[in-house]
Structure formats: C-alpha cells, structure tokens
Amino acid sequence: MILYIAEKPSLGRAIADVLPKPHKKGEGYITAANGDTVSWCIGHLLEQAEPDSYDPAFKSWSFDHLPIVPQQWKMTPKSKTRGQLSVLRKLVKQASQLVNAGDPDREGQLLVDEVIAYLGVKGDKLEQTQRLLVSDLNPQAVKRALGQLRSNREFIPLSTSALARSRADWLYGMNMTRAYTLQGRKVGYQGVLSVGRVQTPLLGLVVRRDEAIEHFVSKPFYEVLANLYTQEQAHFKAKWQPSEACQPYMDEEGRVLSRRLAENVVGRITEQPAKVTDLQAKDKQQGQPLPYNLSSLQIDAAKRFGMSAKTVLDTCQSLYEKHKLITYPRSDSRYLPKEQLALAPSVIGAVLKGAGELTAQCAAPDLKIVSKAWNDAKVDAHHAIVPTEKVANLSALTQAEKQIYLQLARQYLAQFYPVYRYHETQVEVEIAGGHFHTKAKQEIALGWKQLFPKRSDDKTDGEGDEALAQLPPLHKGQMLHSGQGELIEKQTQPPKAFTDATLLSAMTGISRYVTNPEIRKILKETDGLGTEATRAGIIELLFKRGFLARQGKSIVSTPVGRGLINSLPESATTPDMTALWESHLDAISRKEAKYLSFMAPLVESLNGLIMQAGAQLPKALQGVEAPKRSFKKRGYGNRRGTATGAKGKASGAKKTAARAASKTRAKTSA
Structure with missing residues (x-):
C-alpha cells in the first residue's frame, strides 16, 4: 500500500x-x-x-539557567x-x-x-x-x-535548512525572551518581552523610521530651471546640474541649500545664449514584468487595494484550496518551467473565458512569445503563482478574491504580449558655463503595457512608469536662447512612515537596511528577511504583541515596541545578523553549507548576548505599561495580559511564555 x-x-x-x-x-x-x-x-x-x-x-524562569541549549x-x-x-x-x-x-x-x-x-x-x-x-x-x-515523483532524499538539504531555522528560532527566541523579560521586571515592566530573530529586527526598522520622522528638521533647498527656446520659438525646460564647486553648499543628497547660490545662477542664465552640448536619442524597450511570487503580489496588492500582507495570503489560500484557480501561493519564485509552456493555451483560454475584461481593449495574447519568465534554471521546488486551467466564476468570488485573481491573471497574460518600446532622448545644455539636463520619453508600442491601463486611483501599473515629455527637434551643437531663469524653492521631507507595501518591500530587499557594507555585498543575491511563508505572520505577530499599531495606512511602533528596541543590543535590532542567517539557511537548502556550520556560531553568539543582557537593565522600559491584551492567544500572561511573580515564573502560565515566544511553526512566527 x-x-x-x-x-x-x-x-x-x-x-x-x-x-x-x-x-x-x-x-x-x-x-x-x-x-x-x-x-x-x-x-x-x-x-x-x-x-x-x-x-x-x-x-521556572531564572537567569541562572540561561542560555538553555539542548544537547539532544x-x-x-x-x-x-x-x-x-x-x-x-x-x-x-x-x-x-x-x-x-x-x-x-x-x-x-x-x-x-x-x-x-x-x-x-x-x-x-x-x-x-x-x-x-x-x-x-x-x-x-x-x-x-x-x-x-522524485526521491525524497533529493530534498534532504531543504528539510535540513528548515530544521536549522526551527531550532535557531527556539534557541534565540526562548533564551532572549526569558532574559529580557526577567531584566524588564527589575525596572518595573510587567509584560513579557518577546524577542525573535526576524520579528525584532523588523520592529527595529519601524522604530528607527519613527524616530527619524520625529527628529526630522525640514530645510529649504533650491533648484534652477532654464526656459529654453529654439530659433522657431519651440520651448522646453532643463534643470541645473550643480558642479563640484557647489559641494560646500549642498547636502548629502546633492540638494543645493544656499538660496543665494541659486539666485546667482538664475541671474547668470537669464536672457543668455545656450548650446546643446550632448544629445543621446535611443530606442529602448522594457521586458514583460515577471509573474508574481507571494511577496511581490503582497506589495502590489497593498499599493493598489490597500490589502494587508495577511489578507493577501489568506485570499491566495482561498483561491488555491477552495476555488482551485491559482497555483501554490507561498512561492518565492517569479519564474516558470519551460514545460509549462505546453499548458499556456489552456490557461490563457480559461482566463479569457472567465475574465475577458482583462483584454477587452487589447490585442489578443500571442502564444508565440516566450518571455524571460520561462527559465528552468531559476525554478526548483515551486514556480511563480499563476492562474490554473480552471475557468473562474468571478461572481462567486469575494471582492478580495476577484481583485487578487485578476491581478495574477493580468501578470500571467503579460508574458504573451510584446515588449514595451519607447524612444528616449537625453539632452545636455550649457548656459553661461553652467550645465543643464532634461530628458523626454515617447512611446512607440505599448506591448504588454496595454494590459495595465492607468487609473486615477492607481499608483502602480505593475512596473512603474516615467512621466512622458515632449521635446522639439534638436541636434548637438544647436544654439538656443535661455529666457528668464526660474528659482524653485522646496522643503526637505521627512522619511515616510512604513505601510504594508513598504514594510514588505523592506523585508524582501533587506540589504538596503544592512549597515555593514561587507554583509550588504553578500546579501545582494540571497536577499530577504523571513520567507514568503512567514512574512505576513511576522508582521501580524508584532501587532498582536502590542509592538506595532496602525495609524490610517501607516504602521508605527508603540511605546512598548520602542522601549524594547532601545533596551536591546544593536545586533539584535538590526537586520544584519538575521539576514546573514537567511543567507546561510538558503545555502544549506542548496547544498552549499552544513547544518553545524550554522548552528555552532549561533550558540556561541547566544552566550555573548545573554551575558550582555544580564550586564545592564532595560531602562528604556521604565514607566512603560504592558499591552493589556499582549500574548493572550499564545499563552502569555494572565487574563489582563501581564506577567507576575517575583522569582522568575511566567505569570500564571502553566505552559511557559517561552512556548509562545519561540513557537517554531514556520508559517506563523519567527
């Protein structure tokens, strides 16, 4: 049998x-x-x-027991x-x-x-x-x-990687949670301070962003525009490009902070001759957007529909399990195996029959087109999320299910449309020794972009787009006339608070937030905080634990979240360490690293972190009240969600709080 x-x-x-x-x-x-x-x-x-x-x-929770490291x-x-x-x-x-x-x-x-x-x-x-x-x-x-069917032995590295992650989460989460909860009590904080290898660096990103916003001081900066005219009085504008001599008057972003300098430039270029010093005109093209993996779908759905990561995941699970309209949704791949090209006619046929609205104003998809998405080398256990051969009954779907299905189907159909083609012109102009720049873009053929019509309530068309501009006919060496120069005063803006889309984007592109340049270099290819399966759960977990809150579309840290981050060592609150872990776990799954080479350094570093925790009190939590409903669903605390007991026992929880803090079910916490 x-x-x-x-x-x-x-x-x-x-x-x-x-x-x-x-x-x-x-x-x-x-x-x-x-x-x-x-x-x-x-x-x-x-x-x-x-x-x-x-x-x-x-x-019984006691600092003397830490770190707890099982031998078997x-x-x-x-x-x-x-x-x-x-x-x-x-x-x-x-x-x-x-x-x-x-x-x-x-x-x-x-x-x-x-x-x-x-x-x-x-x-x-x-x-x-x-x-x-x-x-x-x-x-x-x-x-x-x-x-x-394949031999299960082929997948031992994949299983080993998951096992290493599970044990690492237990070791790190349980020991660090006990250590900081016990230290927190010494300064009067009566809640459980949950620490995790992924959740805590993610919380750290939000806390640092919130603090940067609060401490931000706006400053004026200045831009100069030249109004340029051809001999035929055709008009266009070009923007001043400050030279190296202007560096003392600029900030690290290259913005000019001196109004006097900008006014001087305006005076120098007004009613002066100008010359086209360089002109680059090229026909360019943009390939089809890759099909979705879970994170890219969550990001686009957050931007377009305002959906949380968890809502997108739950909706995908319903489309996959209940309706059988999409393929496996927890995929981290954006590529498809070439053998699936044979299924394309039936998949496209099903999509067009159930959701013909997607191509109502477009040419028909062309099955002869093979986009870069079809790449066997980039597909292993799973491929991108795409529609199945089943015809959708859109009227039987919820609004969220319909939105997600159409988003996935449109992205799949895009693989069978030509590339987007456009003509780009870049112009360099010299005026009174100063350099000015402008560029224009003219569409030649919409290609796949015809599937992504612009909408007034849309901020994305799937791939982003540049504003189109028009330029008169120009050539290198052409003489122009610079009319009245324009001084544009702007204000530096604070960083924007995280949203569901930008927080997910930060998790998938975590190297942007890594402080160590060597680590950032390592992580360029194996980039990511958490996995496709865990990211939505990690974000929701931080809300449930009272560390994050929503303010409209913004995601902000709470006083407890800030207090925790400001009490922990920096290495526990930045993505450097855990991003390296993800890189190592990925290497194990690809047979490029061993289990022990990951676990041994982890145990060694854990010893140091516990010693560090015991050496100082978390004073940032003094006077901070524990969330009233913190950890209730995971066995934390008593009915009021607080931790009690003077000798290290978890508050009324017969199953210790460490159970919840270090739950290692991969798809719910980290």
Whole structure:
C-alpha cells in the first residue's frame, strides 16, 4: 500500500480525487479502490519540546539557567492534533511505500519529514520514500504531478535548512525572551518581552523610521530651471546640474541649500545664449514584468487595494484550496518551467473565458512569445503563482478574491504580449558655463503595457512608469536662447512612515537596511528577511504583541515596541545578523553549507548576548505599561495580559511564555 502524507486535508483530498474509485473514507484518511491511501497532517503535528522537557527546573524562569541549549533535541506532539498523529502512526506501519506530499517549500518538506522521523521510519522504507510536488490542486495538474515523483532524499538539504531555522528560532527566541523579560521586571515592566530573530529586527526598522520622522528638521533647498527656446520659438525646460564647486553648499543628497547660490545662477542664465552640448536619442524597450511570487503580489496588492500582507495570503489560500484557480501561493519564485509552456493555451483560454475584461481593449495574447519568465534554471521546488486551467466564476468570488485573481491573471497574460518600446532622448545644455539636463520619453508600442491601463486611483501599473515629455527637434551643437531663469524653492521631507507595501518591500530587499557594507555585498543575491511563508505572520505577530499599531495606512511602533528596541543590543535590532542567517539557511537548502556550520556560531553568539543582557537593565522600559491584551492567544500572561511573580515564573502560565515566544511553526512566527 502506498501512503501519501499531505500537508493539510485540502491537499490530501485533491490527491485522493485522482486515485482509483470508489473511495473509502476513514477518520483522517481516504483509501482508494486499489488500496493506496491518502492521509494528512494539519499543519505541524509536532513542535519543539518545552525547556522543562530537558530539565524540570527550567519551568521556572531564572537567569541562572540561561542560555538553555539542548544537547539532544526533542519533538513533542501538539495536543490538538494528537489524534491525527495516531492515525498516521497506524498507516505508516501498514504502508509498503511512503510519499511526502508536503507543500512545495522548505517548511512543507520538513513538516512531513519530521513526522516520518518521529514515527521511527528507517531502512529501506525511509530510503525509498518519494516526493510529490503539487502546486495546482486541479485534477489534471495533480495527475501530472503523480507522474513526476522524485526521491525524497533529493530534498534532504531543504528539510535540513528548515530544521536549522526551527531550532535557531527556539534557541534565540526562548533564551532572549526569558532574559529580557526577567531584566524588564527589575525596572518595573510587567509584560513579557518577546524577542525573535526576524520579528525584532523588523520592529527595529519601524522604530528607527519613527524616530527619524520625529527628529526630522525640514530645510529649504533650491533648484534652477532654464526656459529654453529654439530659433522657431519651440520651448522646453532643463534643470541645473550643480558642479563640484557647489559641494560646500549642498547636502548629502546633492540638494543645493544656499538660496543665494541659486539666485546667482538664475541671474547668470537669464536672457543668455545656450548650446546643446550632448544629445543621446535611443530606442529602448522594457521586458514583460515577471509573474508574481507571494511577496511581490503582497506589495502590489497593498499599493493598489490597500490589502494587508495577511489578507493577501489568506485570499491566495482561498483561491488555491477552495476555488482551485491559482497555483501554490507561498512561492518565492517569479519564474516558470519551460514545460509549462505546453499548458499556456489552456490557461490563457480559461482566463479569457472567465475574465475577458482583462483584454477587452487589447490585442489578443500571442502564444508565440516566450518571455524571460520561462527559465528552468531559476525554478526548483515551486514556480511563480499563476492562474490554473480552471475557468473562474468571478461572481462567486469575494471582492478580495476577484481583485487578487485578476491581478495574477493580468501578470500571467503579460508574458504573451510584446515588449514595451519607447524612444528616449537625453539632452545636455550649457548656459553661461553652467550645465543643464532634461530628458523626454515617447512611446512607440505599448506591448504588454496595454494590459495595465492607468487609473486615477492607481499608483502602480505593475512596473512603474516615467512621466512622458515632449521635446522639439534638436541636434548637438544647436544654439538656443535661455529666457528668464526660474528659482524653485522646496522643503526637505521627512522619511515616510512604513505601510504594508513598504514594510514588505523592506523585508524582501533587506540589504538596503544592512549597515555593514561587507554583509550588504553578500546579501545582494540571497536577499530577504523571513520567507514568503512567514512574512505576513511576522508582521501580524508584532501587532498582536502590542509592538506595532496602525495609524490610517501607516504602521508605527508603540511605546512598548520602542522601549524594547532601545533596551536591546544593536545586533539584535538590526537586520544584519538575521539576514546573514537567511543567507546561510538558503545555502544549506542548496547544498552549499552544513547544518553545524550554522548552528555552532549561533550558540556561541547566544552566550555573548545573554551575558550582555544580564550586564545592564532595560531602562528604556521604565514607566512603560504592558499591552493589556499582549500574548493572550499564545499563552502569555494572565487574563489582563501581564506577567507576575517575583522569582522568575511566567505569570500564571502553566505552559511557559517561552512556548509562545519561540513557537517554531514556520508559517506563523519567527
């Protein structure tokens, strides 16, 4: 008997649907007519054991115990899903062949692998375990996947990477949370101070942005525009480019701060001859925008529809599991395997039949076009999120489901339209020894951009765009007349508060916020804070824990969030350390690094961090009141959400607060 172990019931049912009928449904499994059986996990059935599983003394919080580092790691069944684990235990014993059918990512791999390991599968049965990668729950796609089973051993590095991340989260989160919660009590803070390897640097980004906004002092700066005329009186404008001699009067952004200098330039260029010193005119093109991965979809949906990251993820899950209209949504890839080109006619046909509005004002998609998205080298366990071959009934979808489906479908259709072509002209002009610049852009052919019509309430068309401008016919060496110069006074603006879109963008492009130039260089390719599966959950977690709050569309830090960040060592609040971790974890998944090379330095650094925590009090939390509902859903504190007890016991929580602080289910916290 072949036993397929899926990550969740919906995937299990999709696999069973294509197995021989009639089916026999049992409690937690489905058996096909040929005897093969499908069962499932319900998310993670196992979790890292509590500290007191290693030593009963650890149930009481004491600084003397820290850091707690298990010598032999233990997993324990989750209380709510013990029954399903028992079902799998029985079926695994009966099976002659196992198939890991976890979701196609590193957490999906580990989720099933850890169950197989916990149930003691060894020898040939373990060696012969296969891997089923399902990214589309429609029957025809599942059938194709069943015909492409691979050895589960190929995915050991992926599982090892997820295991390292899980243990790292436990070690770092549990030890740092205990340390700072205990120190916080010494200054009167009565809440639990949750610290995580991803959540805390993310909170640090928001806190530093908020503080920069508060401390910002606006200053005036000046620009100069030349009004230029040809002999035929055709008019255009060009902007002054300050020379190196102006550097003492400029800020680090290259803005001129001296009004007197700008006024002098205006006087010098008014009613003067001007000369075109350089003219570059080129036909350019812009390729099709890549299909979406989860983060890029979340960013665009936040900009266009004001959706939170969690809303986008939940909507995608519904479109994937309930409606079967899109492929696996937690993907971090924006590329597609070339073999899927064979499915393009049926996918496009389904999209046009269900959502013909997308191409109502456009030419038909051209199946002969192969965009750069089709790249086998950039696809591994999963590919970009795209529509399936199922026709959508838009009237049966919620507004959010319809918006997300159309967004994904439009991006997929764009792969079958020509490149966007335009003509760009850049002009350099010299006036009285000063240099001026302007450029213009004229569209030649819209190509894929015809799918992205401009809307008054839209701030993005999928790829961004430059304002179009017009220039008269010009040539190098042409003489012009500079009329009255213009002085433009502007004010420097404070940084903008984070929004859902910009915070997600910061997480995916974290190297921009890394302070160490060497680390930034390392992270250019393996960029990212958290994973596609965890980012939405991490942001929501910071709201639930009272560290972040919303002010309209802005995401801001609370007094507790600020107090925590200003009490921690800088290394715990900046993305440098955790971004390096993500880089190392990614290297493990690609067989370029080993588990021990990641864990050993982590334990060493943890010792130093705990010593540092014990050496100073978190004075930034003096007088700060704990959030009233902090951690209630995760076992933190009593009904009022505060931590009590003078000798290091978690406030009324029989299961220690560390359980919640260091929950390692990959898709909910970090």
